[in-house]
Amino acid sequence: MESLQARRGGLMALLAVAAAACGEPMVGDKVAPPASPTGYALAISGATVDATRHVQVTFTLTRDSAPVPLADLPALRPSFSLAGLLPDPVSLLGNPAQPILTWQSYLLTGSGTLANLPLGGPGTPPALILQNQKQPGSISATAANLADLGDGRFTITLGTALPADFDPTRTMRLGAWLGAVPGTDGTSGTHDWVPSGGPLTRRETVVEASCKVCHGRLTGHGGFRTGVKLCLTCHTIQAADPDTQDPAALVRALSVAPDQRTVVAGTGSTTFTAALLSSTASVTWTLSPASGAGALSTATAATTAGGSSSTVRYTPPAADPLVIDPIAVSLTASVTIAGPATGGYTPPPITLGAPVSLTVVQPPVAPALGVAVNPAAQTILANGAAVPLAASLVGVGGTVAWTIVPASGAGTLSAATGASVTYTPPAAVSGPTTVTVTASAGGVSGTCTFTVLQGAPGSATRYTDPNPLDFGRMVHRIHRGKTLPTLYLSSSIAPAPPL
Numbered sequence: 001m002e003s004l005q006a007r008r009g010g011l012m013a014l015l016a017v018a019a020a021a022c023g024e025p026m027v028g029d030k031v032a033p034p035a036s037p038t039g040y041a042l043a044i045s046g047a048t049v050d051a052t053r054h055v056q057v058t059f060t061l062t063r064d065s066a067p068v069p070l071a072d073l074p075a076l077r078p079s080f081s082l083a084g085l086l087p088d089p090v091s092l093l094g095n096p097a098q099p100i101l102t103w104q105s106y107l108l109t110g111s112g113t114l115a116n117l118p119l120g121g122p123g124t125p126p127a128l129i130l131q132n133q134k135q136p137g138s139i140s141a142t143a144a145n146l147a148d149l150g151d152g153r154f155t156i157t158l159g160t161a162l163p164a165d166f167d168p169t170r171t172m173r174l175g176a177w178l179g180a181v182p183g184t185d186g187t188s189g190t191h192d193w194v195p196s197g198g199p200l201t202r203r204e205t206v207v208e209a210s211c212k213v214c215h216g217r218l219t220g221h222g223g224f225r226t227g228v229k230l231c232l233t234c235h236t237i238q239a240a241d242p243d244t245q246d247p248a249a250l251v252r253a254l255s256v257a258p259d260q261r262t263v264v265a266g267t268g269s270t271t272f273t274a275a276l277l278s279s280t281a282s283v284t285w286t287l288s289p290a291s292g293a294g295a296l297s298t299a300t301a302a303t304t305a306g307g308s309s310s311t312v313r314y315t316p317p318a319a320d321p322l323v324i325d326p327i328a329v330s331l332t333a334s335v336t337i338a339g340p341a342t343g344g345y346t347p348p349p350i351t352l353g354a355p356v357s358l359t360v361v362q363p364p365v366a367p368a369l370g371v372a373v374n375p376a377a378q379t380i381l382a383n384g385a386a387v388p389l390a391a392s393l394v395g396v397g398g399t400v401a402w403t404i405v406p407a408s409g410a411g412t413l414s415a416a417t418g419a420s421v422t423y424t425p426p427a428a429v430s431g432p433t434t435v436t437v438t439a440s441a442g443g444v445s446g447t448c449t450f451t452v453l454q455g456a457p458g459s460a461t462r463y464t465d466p467n468p469l470d471f472g473r474m475v476h477r478i479h480r481g482k483t484l485p486t487l488y489l490s491s492s493i494a495p496a497p498p499l
Helices: 002-022 070-076 089-094 208-215 247-251 471-478 485-491
Strands: 040-049 055-063 078-087 101-105 108-114 133-136 146-150 153-157 172-178 188-193 254-257 260-264 270-277 284-288 300-304 307-315 327-337 350-361 370-374 377-381 387-394 401-405 420-424 433-441 444-453
Touching: 040 172, 040 188, 055 078, 055 172, 070 146, 254 327, 254 350, 260 370, 260 377, 270 327, 270 350, 270 387, 284 307, 370 433, 387 433, 387 444
Parallel strands: 260 350, 370 444, 377 444
Antiparallel strands: 040 055, 055 153, 078 101, 078 172, 108 133, 146 153, 172 188, 254 270, 270 307, 284 327, 300 307, 327 350, 370 387, 387 420, 401 433, 433 444
């Protein structure tokens, strides 16, 4: 018994000594979990204008929140655009006291000039049409224009100086993106500032948050650039080449009037005129189908104040009593424009096409006496272009007399008598309106039926909407319910609005 108690006492004493020897437990440095990768992040923090009118931009560039070394920047190609919120030149002429402000690039560095298709069109004074001018561009970072401020902060001096009449009180916008890294919300950005330090002037024709509701993240140029605000620094009223202009503007640089007609087989010819903006290239006319569609006269070309025109006469095929259904014919004016090589840059040729929809109907079955009016039917717009009408007499003689129904609010005729007249549609209609023009001679008559449209609320046509002043206004028009916004706006024949 005594031996067991002695052993127990010894064990407890041994444990006590061991515990005394251990002391407090030792704890090493705290280990944090690795940071989540965030990718590249580019942000402009400020800008100044130096004594030589060069803009110096301060920005930060990080990867996964760690500073990017200066040596890595050229390969990532940080690029910068620069625009000012300046008076639109057209609105400045119309209302110098309160012109509309538009973003205009200060970096006209595009790769070459554009002589054949500058910005222009009806409503733009000829003196303000851009001729032989470089297009909005950007400046990329190089070892020569960069300076390292440490901790991922850098400055870049933009090599293009601001113009001598630069106004430091105007709001300016810098854009930035990485040209060699797939775009994310962190790799593109803008910075609005006023060099003199005054308050910013806001022009929010496009709100990016609203765009994202439907479109998500907006990207362009291969996905390297994101955000509407960045787009607005280059896609301005100065953009007039295939790389920067709305492509629909090039499509509508060539237009034909009238752009659709219904004609009567076996009647006289109809004149079509193609207008080409800011170019004198040769226009080619083609008919489809190649046979049975009628014939074209030899086209005549003319030089106009805004470019050139080409006129051709179309004669429908002969009447055929065996043909019952209308014949669909396509008349197309096309032109290929090759810009001149400038500064080692040769612009690619541009092919433009303007189709005309023709419908050929057979003359009504009638006795040997009759009057046929060409066109027989046409859909037009209120306040649109005038339409020439021609009457053909079959087996009757005498002077052709013209009448219009309804007698008021339906437009006007250029004359009451004669083989041909011109119909001018009314300035406005409350809804689709049927107008009947009748030609009478020798106790018989023929008619042309016009359907006059006002257009859906907010609809855009080349007769009603002027050229967009900038990308922002174009987007704004598209999203307020305009129909065919890119088909007509860039080549509108409407007069400039009261600005």
